[in-house]
Amino acid sequence: AQTVTQSQPEMSVQEAETVTLSCTYDTSENNYYLFWYKQPPSRQMILVIRQEAYKQQNATENRFSVNFQKAAKSFSLKISDSQLGDTAMYFCAFMNNNAGNMLTFGGGTRLMVKP
Amino acid sequence: DAGVTQSPTHLIKTRGQHVTLRCSPISGHKSVSWYQQVLGQGPQFIFQYYEKEERGRGNFPDRFSARQFPNYSSELNVNALLLGDSALYLCASTQGLGTYNEQFFGPGTRLTVL
Numbered sequence: 001a002q003t004v005t006q007s008q009p010e011m012s013v014q015e016a017e018t019v020t021l022s023c024t025y026d027t028s029e030n031n032y033y034l035f036w037y038k039q040p041p042s043r044q045m046i047l048v049i050r051q052e053a054y055k056q057q058n059a060t061e062n063r064f065s066v067n068f069q070k071a072a073k074s075f076s077l078k079i080s081d082s083q084l085g086d087t088a089m090y091f092c093a094f095m096n097n098n099a100g101n102m103l104t105f106g107g108g109t110r111l112m113v114k115p
Numbered sequence: 116d117a118g119v120t121q122s123p124t125h126l127i128k129t130r131g132q133h134v135t136l137r138c139s140p141i142s143g144h145k146s147v148s149w150y151q152q153v154l155g156q157g158p159q160f161i162f163q164y165y166e167k168e169e170r171g172r173g174n175f176p177d178r179f180s181a182r183q184f185p186n187y188s189s190e191l192n193v194n195a196l197l198l199g200d201s202a203l204y205l206c207a208s209t210q211g212l213g214t215y216n217e218q219f220f221g222p223g224t225r226l227t228v229l
Contacts, residue, residue, distance in 0.1 A: 004157075006157075033215060042222070043203060043222055043223050044220060044221075044222050044223075045158070045205060045207075045220035046220075047217060047218075050215075050217075052215070091157050091158070093157075095215075097215065099171070100163055100165075100170050100171050100212050101146065101148060101163065101207075101209050101212065101216060101218055102148065102160045102163060102171050102173075103148075103150075103158070103160060103207075103218065104160070105150075105157030105158050105159070106157050107156055107157050108155075108156070108157050
C-alpha cells in the first residue's frame with residue numbers, strides 16, 4: 001500500500017514571494033505518477049501539476065514547479081510569484097500506474113497568500 | 116463543455132438513514148471514481164467504475180455501494196448512516212483506464228449526519 005505524507009498543515013507567504021510545499025511518499029512500485037492538486041474554498045479539486053516517475057526532468061507549469069527526488073521519495077511543490085488566488089488547500093497525491101486511476105492523497109497543506 | 120456534476124450540493128440526514136449521491140461525468144468519459152473527504156483531511160478512495168463494472172474498491176464497509184449506468188453516470192449509496200460518514204463526497208471522471216488519464220473532479224456533495 002502507498003502512503004503520502006504532507007508535514008506542513010499550514011503555511012503562509014507574502015504576495016509575489018516564493019513558497020515550497022513538502023510531500024513524501026512510500027511505495028514499492030516503479031511505475032507511478034505524482035500530482036499536486038489545489039482545492040480552493042469553492043471545494044473544486046483542480047490539478048496543478050503532475051510528474052511521471054520514469055522522467056528525471058522536474059515538471060513545470062507556469063509559476064508552479066516540482067522538485068522530484070525519486071530515491072528520497074520526495075516531491076515538493078514550488079510556487080513562484082505567489083498570487084492571492086493561490087490561497088487554497090494543496091494536496092499531494094500518488095497514483096500507481098498498474099492499478100487503474102486510484103489516487104492516494106496526503107493530508108493537505110493550507111496555504112495562505114497575504115497581501 | 117460541462118464539467119463533472121454532482122447532486123445534491125448539500126444533504127442533511129440522521130443516523131441510521133440511507134443516502135444516494137449522484138454524479139454525471141464529463142461527456143465521453145467512461146470511468147467514475149468516488150472519494151470521501153472528511154473535514155481537515157485528504158480525500159480517500161471509495162470506488163472506481165469503468166464501463167458499468169467495479170474496477171476498484173477502497174477500505175470502506177459494505178454499507179457503501181455504488182453503481183454505474185449505461186450513460187456512465189453513477190450513484191453512491193450509503194446505508195445505516197453513522198456520524199462518521201459526515202464528509203464531502205467527491206466524484207471524479209476519466210476517459211478510461213490503462214495509461215494515464217487525467218481525473219476531473221466535481222464540486223462534491225456535503226453530507227451531514229446528525
